[in-house]
Each structure stands twice: as structure tokens, then as C-alpha cells.
Amino acid sequence: MATHRLTELPADVLELIEEAVGPVLGAETVVAGYNSEIAVRLHLGSGGSVFVKGLRQDHPRVWTQQREADVNHATCGLAPALRRHIRRGGWDLLVFEDLGGRHADYAPGSPDIALVLGAMRSLASAVAPPDVDLKTMPQRMSTYVTDPGDVRFFEGRALLHTDWKPDNVLVIDGRARLVDWAWASSGAPWIDPALWAIWLIVSGHSAGEAESLAALHPDWNSTPAHHIDAFARAQERLWESVARVDGPHEWTRQVHAAAVAWVGYRSA
Structure with a gap:
């Protein structure tokens, strides 16, 4: 909140x-x-x-x-x-x-999208520090999965940012940098591009376009489809909960609608 x-x-x-x-x-x-x-x-x-x-x-x-x-x-x-x-x-x-710079633009056709993908590819090599008490994505999603066994799909040791709101991505000197690591977690490396896809939909992409961009991440296409399906459903339930509690904020309703659109796309 x-x-x-x-x-x-x-x-x-x-x-x-x-x-x-x-x-x-x-x-x-x-x-x-x-x-x-x-x-x-x-x-x-x-x-x-x-x-x-x-x-x-x-x-x-x-x-x-x-x-x-x-x-x-x-x-x-x-x-x-x-x-x-x-x-x-x-x-x-x-x-x-102080990095300076400007917030990234996720709109269709924005040159910033390639920069964000570059940052994600760099982050894909990061491992969650073993001496840091990070929540895992199975822990964070346990309340929102439709089948409790689905949380095992989200396991991994990758260091994940998880909060890909455009405000948290700054473009400086032709490079994307990431701020606000408050929700950093450990989990499967494909989860960050999955979360980014929802914000791409909020920013004007169709669900198919957003997923095509997420699929450019090196770990996406090696991930079983039902793992991503389970995560998409969990995100829909998470954002429905946030939008219900945080009703005055229009952006939470927009993100919930984007999560619904993504689930609909994958179901089709």
C-alpha cells in the first residue's frame, strides 16, 4: 500500500x-x-x-x-x-x-524498450545473495495461486527486482537503471519479464505484443507454458486484491485490468 x-x-x-x-x-x-x-x-x-x-x-x-x-x-x-x-x-x-535521467517510456515503439530488455539480460546473471533474508516468489505468491502446488514453478535463485513500474526504471546515457529495490526477491529468472509484460499492457501494448517482448528474455522460451500460466493467474488474483483494497488509485485498477487481459490472452 x-x-x-x-x-x-x-x-x-x-x-x-x-x-x-x-x-x-x-x-x-x-x-x-x-x-x-x-x-x-x-x-x-x-x-x-x-x-x-x-x-x-x-x-x-x-x-x-x-x-x-x-x-x-x-x-x-x-x-x-x-x-x-x-x-x-x-x-x-x-x-x-543521484542518477538523474528520466523515467522509461514503455509505450509501443519506444526506444526505451530495448534498453529495458538490456537491463533485464544483465540482471539475469545476478544471483540472490545467500546471506540476505529475501522473500522467495513461492512465498509471495502462495496466497494467490489457484493450486497450492503451483508455487513450486516459481522457485529459483535469481535476484529479481519485481517492481517494473516505469517510475522505477531510469534512462541515463543510453542505459536503463533500476531504482526502488524494496521488493527484491529470489525466484525463477523468467518472473521479471513476466511482471514487466503486465506493465507493457498498461502502457498500451496488446497482451500478445507484451508477451512477445517478454519472450526476448533469455529464460522465457525454456520455461514450460503451464508455469507462466500459473503465474499469470496468480498475478490476476493479486492485483484484484490490491485494486479492491486500494480503490482510490486508478493505476491499481489499470494494472488489474492488464493482468486480466494477460490471463485471457494465455487462456485463448
Whole structure:
């Protein structure tokens, strides 16, 4: 569920950050994203800038901060480099390099699609760090499968981003980079392109077009069709649940409709 976003940087947070990185000359709130109370680009007195995201230490999803920190080194350079992890004064803050760039465009014909595929191919070689407590995709999907035995289809040791909303993909210097690893998980490597396919449908592709693009991932065509069928059905049920609970947000209804369209395409 979305987290309330502060519109101004609290004075106590600014003090903690300045102790870590030096004087701050200016701050810009970043409006994209739903999982942080603080998301801000800071311009530093030493030159350059950093991106800071954070939650209060008593927030029920504060564990996502540690997850992002733990997987940062294993992301094949796709994530922005983590500079500092600050846990003081009631706040949990991650200080990243500021990538800049722009959000990816998933619309049909966009040149960004090839860049996203390139990022996925790079990520396909990443393995979930064995010393990091990541949820597995069987765990995450267990509530939504129609047959409990289907969760075994999602098993794997690949490091997965899983949140392919266009806001989480930045295009910089002809390359796609991935931000917001809060929902990083381990599982079968074809799952990331499957999740991307749903967002491609939201962005204007037909279900067939979206799946054709997902199939360009190196692990897609070696995956049994009934594994992907089971995952598509689970995603339909997941997004139906999210859309029902999170009704005021139009985007959740759009993603649910895309998941329904994907299941319909595969059933046909």
C-alpha cells in the first residue's frame, strides 16, 4: 500500500544527513514512488547531489530499507550505488548516488524498450545473495495461486527486482537503471519479464505484443507454458486484491485490468 509522502524535509532528518554528507544547499522532493515517507534529491555544498529515501524506524515497512541496502552490491551495477545507511533519531535513511535521467517510456515503439530488455539480460546473471533474508516468489505468491502446488514453478535463485513500474526504471546515457529495490526477491529468472509484460499492457501494448517482448528474455522460451500460466493467474488474483483494497488509485485498477487481459490472452 502507498505510504504518505512528506512534502518538506524535517529539520531533524536534514541534520542527520548533513552529519553524514556535509552541508545541503537545496532539496527537491521526488514525487514518483509510493513506498517512502521521504524521497528527496539533495544538492550538496561540496558539489554534486545525492538521492535520499527513508521511513520512520517504527514504520511497518521499514524492513524494506534494509533489504535495499543488502542487495545493492549484487545488482550488477543496475541500482544506484548506496553511499550511506543512516539509522538514528527515529529514522531509517538510505543515501544513494543521484542518477538523474528520466523515467522509461514503455509505450509501443519506444526506444526505451530495448534498453529495458538490456537491463533485464544483465540482471539475469545476478544471483540472490545467500546471506540476505529475501522473500522467495513461492512465498509471495502462495496466497494467490489457484493450486497450492503451483508455487513450486516459481522457485529459483535469481535476484529479481519485481517492481517494473516505469517510475522505477531510469534512462541515463543510453542505459536503463533500476531504482526502488524494496521488493527484491529470489525466484525463477523468467518472473521479471513476466511482471514487466503486465506493465507493457498498461502502457498500451496488446497482451500478445507484451508477451512477445517478454519472450526476448533469455529464460522465457525454456520455461514450460503451464508455469507462466500459473503465474499469470496468480498475478490476476493479486492485483484484484490490491485494486479492491486500494480503490482510490486508478493505476491499481489499470494494472488489474492488464493482468486480466494477460490471463485471457494465455487462456485463448
